[in-house]
Amino acid sequence: MQSPDTPDAASPLEQHPLLAGYAPVPGVADELFERSGAMRRVWRPFVEKFLQLEPGEIPQRFERGNQYLRDAGVYYRQYSNDVLAEREWPLSHIPVVLHESEWSSICEGLAQRADLLEAVMADLYGPGTLVSNGHLPPELIAGNKHWMRPMVGVQPKGGNYLHFLAFEIGRSPDGSWFVLGDRTQAPSGAGFALENRMATGRIFPESFPRDHIHKLATFFGDFRAALETLAGRADGDMRRAAILTPGPANDSYYEHTYIARYLGLSLLEGEDLLVQNGEAMVRTIEGPQPLGALWRRMDAGFVDPLEFDPATQIGTPGLMEAVREGNLAMVNALGAGVLETRALMAFLPKISRVLTGQPLAMPNIATWWCGGASERAHVRANAANMMIGPAMAVDLPFDLDAATALGGQFRSGAEAPIADWLEAEGGKLVGQEAVTLSTTPAWHDDGEGGGAIRPCPMTVRVFAARTPQGWQFMKGGYARIGPEGDATALSMQQGGAVADVWIVSDKPVPSASIAPRQTGTFRRKIPGTLPARAADNLYWLGRYIERCEDSIRVIRAYHLRLAATGSPEDPRLARLAQFLGAHGFDISQPVPDALLQRLDAAQACASKVRDRFSTDGWLALKDLSKTAREMVNTARPGDDAARAMGVLLRKITGFSGLVHENMYRFEGWRFLSIGRALERADGLAALLIRFTAEDAPEGALDLAVEVADSVITHQRRYRVRTNLETVLDLLVLDAANPRAILFHINGLKALLDELPGAEVAGRPGDLLRALMPLRTQLSVIEPEEVTLQMLQQIRSDLFRLSDLVSQKYLR
Numbered sequence: 001m002q003s004p005d006t007p008d009a010a011s012p013l014e015q016h017p018l019l020a021g022y023a024p025v026p027g028v029a030d031e032l033f034e035r036s037g038a039m040r041r042v043w044r045p046f047v048e049k050f051l052q053l054e055p056g057e058i059p060q061r062f063e064r065g066n067q068y069l070r071d072a073g074v075y076y077r078q079y080s081n082d083v084l085a086e087r088e089w090p091l092s093h094i095p096v097v098l099h100e101s102e103w104s105s106i107c108e109g110l111a112q113r114a115d116l117l118e119a120v121m122a123d124l125y126g127p128g129t130l131v132s133n134g135h136l137p138p139e140l141i142a143g144n145k146h147w148m149r150p151m152v153g154v155q156p157k158g159g160n161y162l163h164f165l166a167f168e169i170g171r172s173p174d175g176s177w178f179v180l181g182d183r184t185q186a187p188s189g190a191g192f193a194l195e196n197r198m199a200t201g202r203i204f205p206e207s208f209p210r211d212h213i214h215k216l217a218t219f220f221g222d223f224r225a226a227l228e229t230l231a232g233r234a235d236g237d238m239r240r241a242a243i244l245t246p247g248p249a250n251d252s253y254y255e256h257t258y259i260a261r262y263l264g265l266s267l268l269e270g271e272d273l274l275v276q277n278g279e280a281m282v283r284t285i286e287g288p289q290p291l292g293a294l295w296r297r298m299d300a301g302f303v304d305p306l307e308f309d310p311a312t313q314i315g316t317p318g319l320m321e322a323v324r325e326g327n328l329a330m331v332n333a334l335g336a337g338v339l340e341t342r343a344l345m346a347f348l349p350k351i352s353r354v355l356t357g358q359p360l361a362m363p364n365i366a367t368w369w370c371g372g373a374s375e376r377a378h379v380r381a382n383a384a385n386m387m388i389g390p391a392m393a394v395d396l397p398f399d400l401d402a403a404t405a406l407g408g409q410f411r412s413g414a415e416a417p418i419a420d421w422l423e424a425e426g427g428k429l430v431g432q433e434a435v436t437l438s439t440t441p442a443w444h445d446d447g448e449g450g451g452a453i454r455p456c457p458m459t460v461r462v463f464a465a466r467t468p469q470g471w472q473f474m475k476g477g478y479a480r481i482g483p484e485g486d487a488t489a490l491s492m493q494q495g496g497a498v499a500d501v502w503i504v505s506d507k508p509v510p511s512a513s514i515a516p517r518q519t520g521t522f523r524r525k526i527p528g529t530l531p532a533r534a535a536d537n538l539y540w541l542g543r544y545i546e547r548c549e550d551s552i553r554v555i556r557a558y559h560l561r562l563a564a565t566g567s568p569e570d571p572r573l574a575r576l577a578q579f580l581g582a583h584g585f586d587i588s589q590p591v592p593d594a595l596l597q598r599l600d601a602a603q604a605c606a607s608k609v610r611d612r613f614s615t616d617g618w619l620a621l622k623d624l625s626k627t628a629r630e631m632v633n634t635a636r637p638g639d640d641a642a643r644a645m646g647v648l649l650r651k652i653t654g655f656s657g658l659v660h661e662n663m664y665r666f667e668g669w670r671f672l673s674i675g676r677a678l679e680r681a682d683g684l685a686a687l688l689i690r691f692t693a694e695d696a697p698e699g700a701l702d703l704a705v706e707v708a709d710s711v712i713t714h715q716r717r718y719r720v721r722t723n724l725e726t727v728l729d730l731l732v733l734d735a736a737n738p739r740a741i742l743f744h745i746n747g748l749k750a751l752l753d754e755l756p757g758a759e760v761a762g763r764p765g766d767l768l769r770a771l772m773p774l775r776t777q778l779s780v781i782e783p784e785e786v787t788l789q790m791l792q793q794i795r796s797d798l799f800r801l802s803d804l805v806s807q808k809y810l811r
Contacts, residue, residue: 031043031439092499095200164295171437186296189478191262193216219475231293275322596632631648680744688732
């Protein structure tokens, strides 16, 4: 039987115009072509389909993938002065194609490496024999900022230190694979791999060759089950598993939210947690709830300010205590970052023989340790000659000008002494040629609607998860692609791209889903408990959005009157300007800075609950903010600004409708709605205080009805001109008008009734007792009894109600 990588005889495919300029680099392996120049058999089905596309169809297909990523909100953060700056996901549209037999061999070698890393971790935080017996230099470990002394002697919950790993691998010119780096701290990319797959599915929707591509979902389903078992659910313990994130400023925060939604796990920040009696607890609206496992997506040093870095503001005091007591499993264990140390790779070949009696099945990148006195002397003497290429690694734990030792090419004169020393340590120095990265097909856009396929350097990230059945590997993954001829710019921060990785079978593969098949009778799952921080952000999102809408309506009313009168001195305009000025708005600005600040506040709240927020809702909010900023430079006072506010009003009401109509009626929706109702009721009261006062100018009542979006309702209900009684009846006492205070008070009563602890021993709790007198009063009085003092008291009652909500649920 022919091997999947056996080259086929040359065919017209190789002479196709799109491949005419595809020339593998001499001495460099290529994923598409063998050394003979023939195409690898595993690529042929895909290439045949791709080259049949019409030239104009290729950019259209690529744009479908890009549009999916934009619509899904996929982004990464590029390090810059703006910590919240988002960049579009840089997809390289042509996938990397590998045969399942080659992938199995890769995973077999990496499974051995995963077990070796587990053994090294257990020794470093256990007996320490690798150091005491001279297999590792003491300074490499003791002086390492990622080695966590508080973990020494701590047995992790479940018995294992490592549960989720990633390996960066590359192919050498002889066709073999080698390890460029181990990702053990908080490996990223698995969620992005899913989005890459979704995007390439839009680009290449044909059933063949896609029916032969292994799916990714099974890997995530197995890992989720392993997490839940690790948390303690296997024996009836209902402690939950969750994901710990540093927050929205992290460059991979989108992935954290995506994975949390995909796996159905809570996404927590440090402030969501507390430790009581050695137990990690989640702050929820129902009180602290026990936590059994955390998939950690932040560096260990930030996790616990009491044990590690006291300056951190994103950690949780006492989490190390919960780990030490065996009540909390960390995935991966705190201190696992020490295994990412580049210099450690120099010792792994010998350590593998010491601990397992076997050589490494997949070799390392060429790596050496320059920590001893003799090595330091050698580096200082030969610094000019020890230039390290992009596919090599070195750790220099002493003061040396890195610019003279890193970033160039390996020069003659430095290899022999290092090779001799490394050989004595049980390793082997691999020459520069042996670690040059392979190239893979990538699309080169010519900027004129066309392009061609070019060879670009590549590495593959392989993900492994510990399950009760052993290490399971994602059948596919995440390739990093550099510009043609530049293997130093693989990182997205340096302009690199990413690609999907297809693991291809000779036979059709079955479909897969993260959800297990249903067994037994149908059972509804009880929704998870809402963390207090998530409730707080949803509550304030509702308030900020309502504040923005109210402001937009008032600003529009101002500019409509300005356009009609042409005089800012008009009494109605003066009253509107006073009202806006009291809330921080500079009415001389057609799109005031204060409005942009309120939109920013709403977006900040939404960003912290991305895992509980629809993608459409998030994109609608971003579009609203973007549109408002664009209008700053274009809108002019008068009609132009009024039209601009009309656009923003339609966008913001569209966002509100999208969210409120489509959001599942769980506790999060209730807090969003509570915030919205409180803010609208308070805003109406503030508006009426200003526009129904005795000194209000003529036409102020009409303005109040207009801003409250009740002009048509007033005409139909009363059939008379606006007067004080009709306005107060419509905007304060009408329980059927969604722009009336009583309507929102009734809505608050219904929402509060559904919250945990609404009643205590069959009696109304604090919140209901605070609300019910106000509701009763507004239900029985007549319009002529509504005074300015009463409106001011309504605002005071609403402020008190907001404080009670915060005290009871949001802290």
